[in-house]
Amino acid sequence: MQERIALTGNEAMALALKQINPDVVAAYPITPATEIVQLFSSYAANGMVKTEFVAVESEHSALSAVLGASAAGARALTATSSQGLAYMFEVLYIAASYRLPLVMPVVNRALSGPINIHGDHSDSMGVRDAGWIQIYAEDTQEAYDNLIQAVRIAEDPAVQLPVMVCIDGFIISHALENLEIMADEKVQEFVGPFTPRRPSLLDLDHPVTVGPLALFDYYMEIKRGQAEAMRKAKPVIKEVGQEYGRWSGRKYSFLEPYQLAEAEIAVVVLSSTAGTTRVVVDELRQQGIRAGLLKPRVYRPFPQQEIKAALGHLKAIAVLDRADSFDGFGGPLYKDIRAALYEVPDRPRIINYIFGLGGRDVGLDDIRSVYDDLAQVAAGEAPEFSIRYLGVREEAL
Amino acid sequence: MAAQLLEIRWHGRGGQGAKTAAQLLAEAAAAAGKFIQGFPEYGPERMGAPVQAFTRISDRPIWLHCQITEPGIVVVLDPTLLRRGDITRGLRQEGLILINSDQQPSVIKRALDQNYRVCTVDASRIAKETIGRAIPNTPLLGALIRVAEIIPLERLLAETERKLARRFADRPEIVSGNLVAVRRAYEEVEDG
Numbered sequence: 001m002q003e004r005i006a007l008t009g010n011e012a013m014a015l016a017l018k019q020i021n022p023d024v025v026a027a028y029p030i031t032p033a034t035e036i037v038q039l040f041s042s043y044a045a046n047g048m049v050k051t052e053f054v055a056v057e058s059e060h061s062a063l064s065a066v067l068g069a070s071a072a073g074a075r076a077l078t079a080t081s082s083q084g085l086a087y088m089f090e091v092l093y094i095a096a097s098y099r100l101p102l103v104m105p106v107v108n109r110a111l112s113g114p115i116n117i118h119g120d121h122s123d124s125m126g127v128r129d130a131g132w133i134q135i136y137a138e139d140t141q142e143a144y145d146n147l148i149q150a151v152r153i154a155e156d157p158a159v160q161l162p163v164m165v166c167i168d169g170f171i172i173s174h175a176l177e178n179l180e181i182m183a184d185e186k187v188q189e190f191v192g193p194f195t196p197r198r199p200s201l202l203d204l205d206h207p208v209t210v211g212p213l214a215l216f217d218y219y220m221e222i223k224r225g226q227a228e229a230m231r232k233a234k235p236v237i238k239e240v241g242q243e244y245g246r247w248s249g250r251k252y253s254f255l256e257p258y259q260l261a262e263a264e265i266a267v268v269v270l271s272s273t274a275g276t277t278r279v280v281v282d283e284l285r286q287q288g289i290r291a292g293l294l295k296p297r298v299y300r301p302f303p304q305q306e307i308k309a310a311l312g313h314l315k316a317i318a319v320l321d322r323a324d325s326f327d328g329f330g331g332p333l334y335k336d337i338r339a340a341l342y343e344v345p346d347r348p349r350i351i352n353y354i355f356g357l358g359g360r361d362v363g364l365d366d367i368r369s370v371y372d373d374l375a376q377v378a379a380g381e382a383p384e385f386s387i388r389y390l391g392v393r394e395e396a397l
Numbered sequence: 398m399a400a401q402l403l404e405i406r407w408h409g410r411g412g413q414g415a416k417t418a419a420q421l422l423a424e425a426a427a428a429a430g431k432f433i434q435g436f437p438e439y440g441p442e443r444m445g446a447p448v449q450a451f452t453r454i455s456d457r458p459i460w461l462h463c464q465i466t467e468p469g470i471v472v473v474l475d476p477t478l479l480r481r482g483d484i485t486r487g488l489r490q491e492g493l494i495l496i497n498s499d500q501q502p503s504v505i506k507r508a509l510d511q512n513y514r515v516c517t518v519d520a521s522r523i524a525k526e527t528i529g530r531a532i533p534n535t536p537l538l539g540a541l542i543r544v545a546e547i548i549p550l551e552r553l554l555a556e557t558e559r560k561l562a563r564r565f566a567d568r569p570e571i572v573s574g575n576l577v578a579v580r581r582a583y584e585e586v587e588d589g
Contacts, residue, residue: 005427006424006435117439175435175436176420176423176433176434176435178432272462273462275462276461278460279461363464363466364461364463
C-alpha cells in the first residue's frame with residue numbers, strides 16, 4: 001500500500017535519494033537544487049542512510065568525487081542546477097565516456113546572464129549531447145518516480161551510462177504537491193544492490209585502467225561504444241518503466257500522449273508546462289476542437305520512432321522550447337521533432353515557440369494563443385513559421 | 398475544473414510567513430484528502446518587501462503549473478499593502494478578501510473599488526498575545542478556513558501542530574501559542 005503525502009519537488013527527490021540509500025553523495029549547494037542535498041545531508045548526519053556524504057568546494061569537484069566513487073565500485077549521486085551544471089561541463093563528458101552509472105537530479109534553472117534563479121531548460125539543453133540520458137518530470141510525483149527508475153536504467157548491464165533527472169526549478173522544486181510514495185524497503189528492493197560491471201579501481205587483484213589516453217587508435221571506438229549504449233538504453237528505459245508500473249501503479253515510457261490519437265493539432269512540450277497545456281486541451285475538446293498534447297519524458301536517447309508514430313498523423317504541431325538555440329532557426333526540441341518527422345509522407349506543418357525563459361510565467365491564455373495559431377496553420381490560413389516568442393514584450397527589446 | 402478549483406493568493410511582507418501559510422493550508426487540505434499545490438513567488442528575498450504565495454485546492458488532480466492570476470480568495474497579511482492597489486488584481490467578482498486588520502470589514506470595503514466580500518481579523522494582535530510576536534500567518538489560517546469553509550478547524554489544528562512541532566521541537570510554547578492563535582482567530586474573524 002502506498003502512502004499519499006504532500007511534498008515539494010526537492011523534498012520528493014531528497015526522499016527518493018534517502019530510499020535509494022546510495023553509497024556516496026558528494027554535493028555543492030546551488031539554488032534551486034540546494035534543498036535536495038541539504039535535506040539529504042541531514043539524513044546522512046542523523047544516521048538515516050549509510051551514505052558517505054562528501055561536502056565539496058564546487059560542482060566540478062562534486063561530479064569528480066562521485067565519478068571517482070563510482071569507478072571505485074560505489075553507487076554514487078549528486079544534484080545541481082544551472083551554473084553548477086555548467087561548471088560540471090567537462091566532467092559530464094568524462095563520466096559518460098567512463099560508462100559510469102551515475103544519477104543526478106538537475107533542477108532546471110536559467111543560465112546567467114543576466115543572473116536569474118528561476119526555471120528554464122537552458123542548463124540541461126546545453127549538455128544534451130554530453131552522452132547522458134535525460135529524463136524530464138512534469139510534477140513532484142514524476143520527480144520521485146523518475147529518480148528511482150534512473151538508478152535501474154543507469155546501472156543496467158547493457159546501458160552503464162549516467163542519467164540526469166530534470167525538474168523545473170521553483171515551479172516544481174519549490175511547489176508543494178500531492179504524491180504517492182513507496183515504502184523504503186520496496187524502493188530498496190526495486191533498485192536492488194549495486195553490482196559494478198567491471199572490477200573496481202580498488203580491486204588490486206584485477207587491475208583496470210579508467211580514463212586512459214586514447215588517440216586516433218581507440219578514441220572513436222570508445223565514442224562508438226557510448227552511442228551503442230545509448231541505443232541499448234531504449235528498451236531498458238521501456239522495461240524499467242513497465243516494471244515500475246507493476247510496483248507502483250504508475251507506468252512510464254518515452255512519451256506521454258494526451259488526446260492525441262484523434263487530434264488534428266497538437267502541442268509538444270516538456271516538463272511542468274505539459275500540465276497547464278492539458279487543461280487547455282480539455283477546454284478545446286469541449287468546444288469540439290480536435291486538440292492534443294505530447295509530453296516527451298525521455299529526451300536522450302531521443303525516441304525518434306515513437307515520436308514519428310505519435311505525431312505523424314497530425315495536420316499541425318507546435319513545439320514549445322524552454323531554451324533557445326539563438327540560431328535564428330528554432331529551439332532544440334523543435335529541431336529534433338522536426339527532423340524526426342522528415343520521413344513521414346504528407347508530414348504535419350510544424351511551428352516553434354520559445355517560452356518561459358528565466359521563469360517567465362506561461363499561463364492558460366498563452367497556451368490558448370498557441371492553439372489559435374495552430375488552428376490557422378492547420379487550415380492553411382497562416383504560414384508555417386520556425387520561431388515565435390511566447391509572452392515576450394517585443395516593444396521592450 | 399473551475400468550479401471545483403479554489404485558488405488563493407497570499408500577500409505579505411518578507412518575514413510574515415506568507416509562504417508557510419500557503420503551504421500549511423495546502424498540507425492540511427491534503428491531509429483531508431484534497432488535491433493541492435502550495436508555492437511562493439520567489440523574487441529578491443528581503444525582509445519587509447512585498448511577497449506573494451499561492452495555494453490551490455481541488456477535488457481533482459491539479460495539472461496547472463502557472464501562477465494564479467484570477468484568485469477566488471486574497472489573504473492580506475499586512476494592512477499597509479492595501480495602499481499598493483495590486484491586492485484585488487484579477488480577483489473574481491464573487492471573490493473574498495481576508496485582511497489582517499483591527500478595522501471593521503465595512504471600513505475596508507469603502508476603500509475598495511468593487512463590492513467584494515471583506516473579512517477582517519486582528520491577527521497581529523492575536524499573534525502578539527498568544528505567540529509573543531506579531532507573526533500573523535497562523536491566526537489568518539484559522540480565520541480563513543472559517544469564512545471560506547475550506548477544512549474543519551480540528552484538521553487545521555492537527556496539521557499546524559504537526560508542522561510546527563518539527564520546526565520548534567525545542568520550544569513547545571511556540572507550538573501551543575500558535576494553536577491558541579488559530580483557534581482565537583477562528584472565533585474572532587469579522588465577516589462583512
